Amino acid sequence: MSFTSNHPIQVKRAVVISLVDRVLKLASPEHISSGHIIMKDILIPNGYPEIFQKNTISQITEKKKKKLMELVILEHEGPTHQKNSTTLPYIPMLCNRN
Numbered sequence: 001m002s003f004t005s006n007h008p009i010q011v012k013r014a015v016v017i018s019l020v021d022r023v024l025k026l027a028s029p030e031h032i033s034s035g036h037i038i039m040k041d042i043l044i045p046n047g048y049p050e051i052f053q054k055n056t057i058s059q060i061t062e063k064k065k066k067k068l069m070e071l072v073i074l075e076h077e078g079p080t081h082q083k084n085s086t087t088l089p090y091i092p093m094l095c096n097r098n
Contacts, residue, residue, distance in 0.1 A: 003047035016043065016056040 001007065001015055019042065023035035043053055 013056050
């Protein structure tokens with residue numbers, strides 16, 4: 001999709017995000033940098049400004065870093081609220097039901 005198209009900016013940002021996600025999910029670690037080069041080779045001819053690409057990518061990486069840190073903290077701390085429960089059997093002679 002061309003950057004000059006009449007789509008909302010959120011849709012254009014989603015194009016960049018989807019390409020970044022594909023590179024991160026599908027490329028092996030040693031090929032991620034070449035994946036970013038290919039991604040830029042796709043976006044630049046379609047009119048996506050480099051500053052727009054950089055800002056979107058930095059927003060994505062910050063969100064992913066924040067989520068990763070939250071997961072690490074949660075794993076380190078363990079569950080915060082553990083509920084202990086006990087199941088008692090129903091014994092008809094001990095219960096007063098009228």
